[in-house]
Amino acid sequence: MKALVLAGGRGTRLRPLTHTSAKQLVPVANKPVLYYGLEAIRDAGITHAGIITGDTGAEVRRAVGDGSRFGLEVTYIPQEAPLGLAHCVLIAREFLGEDPFVMYLGDNFLVDGIAGLVESFGRHACDARILLTKVAEPRFYGVAELGQAGEILRLEEKPEHPRSDLAIVGVYTFSPSIHRAVREIRPSARGELEITDAIQWLIDNGYSVRSHLVSGYWRDTGRLRDILECNRIVLERVETRVAGTVDHLTEVSGRVVVEAGAVVENSVLRGPLVIGADTKIVSSYVGPFTSIGSGCALRNAEIEYSIVLDGSSVEGVSRIAHSLIGRNVEVSRATGVSNTHELMVGDHSRIQVST
Known part of the structure; x- marks a missing residue:
């Protein structure tokens, strides 16, 4: 089994920090978020990882190197523009070959790793197994509707009236069937090839798509409050x-x-x-x-x-x-005129000062 790690994207929700740095390299407890994902992949018994890179590719390469520090053999796959998660699968075809693989979004944080997901995928044959977690406000996420046996019936992206409280976590396992799915779908309204559309294509065409519930803590670290919460969870240990x-x-x-x-x-x-x-x-x-x-x-x-x-x-x-x-x-501390704030702040910053 191989791993496809997504470390592109522009990290707009973390600007201005991500104007000059990859969002996947923002540290949690003084270790980049991406490192936790690579360690989780290694701990699941996977040794070959392809890393999709974008504008911050050079920085990601410097940080990860050849992957040997994580016990991995790493292949870098540049993506010329953020054209969607399914597009990442499309351009990684040569690296993935006919092997099953786990796709891991590099800014996701899972305390208990992915060994359970990988083991379940290998033990019970299916074409895709998707990691899900219960959330309080599912309308802000991609949401999965399940059948009685845990099979996924339908996926919805940020639905106004969610059919369940199960959000799609940014970790997926796929058989080679996904390669046909990503070729069959068309770009969404935002001009991207969506992985949810590819998975729905599998479902609609009779392929087996099943779920796996997160047993521990999960966060998408795309926002400040989520990074701080991940930092808290790691420091607790x-x-x-x-x-x-x-x-x-x-x-x-x-x-x-x-x-x-x-x-x-x-x-x-x-x-x-x-x-x-x-x-x-x-x-x-x-x-x-x-x-x-x-x-x-x-x-x-x-x-x-x-x-x-x-x-x-x-x-x-x-x-x-x-x-x-x-x-x-x-x-x-400002000096000189009292009750005066002196600031030099970049684009997309957020400053809160006492009045």
Whole structure:
């Protein structure tokens, strides 16, 4: 069995961060989201993965390399434009051959991996098995209607009146039958070849399409709140490890990870949290569910339930919460005229300030 990993797309919901970085490489607990997916593929016993890349292909290649660090052999498949998930299957035909495969959207996050899905697909022969999860607001998702035996009867994309509360998760397993389906369908109204249309084609033409329910936590990390929630879930599982330097004036409580080369002085650390390598924290408060990247600097600052990427600094600011701060960003207290905010902000940013 092979894997087809989708790491293209433009990540419009995470701009401006994704103007300069792949959305699949946004870190959760200081590890890119894509890495969790590649590890899940390896843990399911798959060794060959094709990675679909788009505009950020060079960055994805640098991050993943030849795949050996994950126990995978990786083939890169460029997609000239985001023409749909089914189009990804179409252009990966040579790589996939006649092998069954799992298709994994690289910005999806599954705590318990995909081993159960892959095992179920191999044990009970079918042409497609789709991962589903119950959601509170199914009208915002692709929704599956099931038969009594768990077979999928119908798929609907963001229906106004959903027939079920089962949302389609961005992980699928397919037999080679899917190759005919993606050739038969036509672009949707938004100009893309939709994988839901291809699966519906299988259903309508008598192929066997079955479901598999997610047993653990799942999120699509395309929005800020979902990334922060994934960060929280991963940090809930960390174990205390202090490889850096924490002085005697610092108060530490909860599960805390301080990577090698990091220095913490006269501060308060309340876990769970992770502090990256070579970061310096002085006279600051770092609260629960916070990930600070490598090479960062915090001085006289307060932050919690947030993610700070590599090379950024926060000085004299309190309190930051529910935030995602990009790479090489400077956040500091304004000086000069009181009650004045001085900002340099890129396109598609969102700023909230106290009045």
